[in-house]
Amino acid sequence: MDPRINEEQLMMMRNVRKIMEEKVAPRAAEIDEKAVFPRDVHQLFSENEIYSLVVPPEYGGLDGQLLTLCICISEISRVCASSSMVLGNQSLGAAPIALRGNEQQKSRYLPKTATGELLPCFALTEPNAGSDVSSMQTRAVPDGDDYIISGNKCFITHAEVGDPFTVFAKVRVNGKDKITAFIVDRDTPGLSFGKNENKMGLRGSPTGTVILENVRVPKENILGNIGDGFRIAFDSLDKGRIMTGAMAIGLAQGALECARDYAKTRVQFGKLIGEQQGIQFMLADMETSIQAARSLMLTAAYKYDNKEADMVRFSAMSKLFATDMVMNVTTNAVQILGGYGYCREYPVERMMRDAKVFAIFEGTNQIQRIVIARDLMKD
Ligand SMILES: Cc1cc2nc3c(=O)[nH]c(=O)nc-3n(C[C@H](O)[C@H](O)[C@H](O)COP(=O)(O)OP(=O)(O)OC[C@H]3O[C@@H](n4cnc5c(N)ncnc54)[C@H](O)[C@@H]3O)c2cc1C
Numbered sequence: 001m002d003p004r005i006n007e008e009q010l011m012m013m014r015n016v017r018k019i020m021e022e023k024v025a026p027r028a029a030e031i032d033e034k035a036v037f038p039r040d041v042h043q044l045f046s047e048n049e050i051y052s053l054v055v056p057p058e059y060g061g062l063d064g065q066l067l068t069l070c071i072c073i074s075e076i077s078r079v080c081a082s083s084s085m086v087l088g089n090q091s092l093g094a095a096p097i098a099l100r101g102n103e104q105q106k107s108r109y110l111p112k113t114a115t116g117e118l119l120p121c122f123a124l125t126e127p128n129a130g131s132d133v134s135s136m137q138t139r140a141v142p143d144g145d146d147y148i149i150s151g152n153k154c155f156i157t158h159a160e161v162g163d164p165f166t167v168f169a170k171v172r173v174n175g176k177d178k179i180t181a182f183i184v185d186r187d188t189p190g191l192s193f194g195k196n197e198n199k200m201g202l203r204g205s206p207t208g209t210v211i212l213e214n215v216r217v218p219k220e221n222i223l224g225n226i227g228d229g230f231r232i233a234f235d236s237l238d239k240g241r242i243m244t245g246a247m248a249i250g251l252a253q254g255a256l257e258c259a260r261d262y263a264k265t266r267v268q269f270g271k272l273i274g275e276q277q278g279i280q281f282m283l284a285d286m287e288t289s290i291q292a293a294r295s296l297m298l299t300a301a302y303k304y305d306n307k308e309a310d311m312v313r314f315s316a317m318s319k320l321f322a323t324d325m326v327m328n329v330t331t332n333a334v335q336i337l338g339g340y341g342y343c344r345e346y347p348v349e350r351m352m353r354d355a356k357v358f359a360i361f362e363g364t365n366q367i368q369r370i371v372i373a374r375d376l377m378k379d
Contacts, residue, residue, distance in 0.1 A: 046116030074250030082204025093120030159208035178227030
């Protein structure tokens, strides 16, 4: 085990693995089939204090270390990637408040996030503003002590169960648009929800639309100051990208184990396919790429926890490498299972579908390359 992982972190990781294998593994295929938010998994995370991984200790969290969250979330996605989104979105949703909330905002929202009473969401993307965040059209207009927000957010993870939402909107100040982050409670009049997307994978993690029609929020709900939104979004994503890499690594690990086990039982041409060098080389490459991704992810998480200056580059690199890797590994896992790999009887088909999105959300892998290259050119 990596020397950066201490005994307590290892214990937590093993505990999560046990819970996942006992309680979620038997239901992982059904979670994908049903394509609804898995409330039983949410309940399980709440009862076993797994949500405490996403909140600083002062507000009911465990150790506040991203590394602990990453090694545990890998254990979740190893069994069920949709379930890893339940914890992953809890972290991304809480991040703007944890990173830039004032004392009042933190004590109002974070303890309930640590217990799972609240499921915060991150509402940045819009129909015409994906990678290009600055082209967002959602606006917040001052009105007395309040702001009135109007616009549409799309692709919002767990919108249908979320509360509160960090909504990013433009505020016009002296003729300039300033992206600003607002906390919007679910029961605020004017907030409604559109249809969920019918997705290729991560089907147990509903992705929906958030509609804001003259939503009035008090100015106390602004995170940081007017114009801090861009920074808040990207600081949250720096953390989220390392975690996304960790989710991809767990998923790849699950697919590799399935392919290895199959190769140890399937006989063709009178011997196990696992005894064919062609299959062994595939398994060896899969294992090597997973370990390389894990090593980079642990470095990135360590740098994040220790506030090292090159953390942003490492965050983007770990996301890029792990999420391209998981597509290769899950595709090869399907290949190793042959025709059975292509059918729902085995989990690798689901794993391959689940894998694709990791290179798309939290900033596409093209955007990660831009971040890495930009940072590199500064050296
Ligand atoms: C399952 C799922 C869950 C999501 N959850 C959330 C959420 O909770 N909150 C949230 O706010 N958003 C969420 N998103 C949105 C996600 O972050 C965006 O889909 C992503 O940022 C990409 O934006 P886009 O889809 O508009 O693609 P686009 O930005 O339109 O990109 C299309 C293609 O062009 C490429 N591209 C764009 N610009 C460049 C460039 N400058 N150079 C090279 N290539 C470029 C992209 O890499 C991509 O391949 C989610 C998306 C999905 C699919």
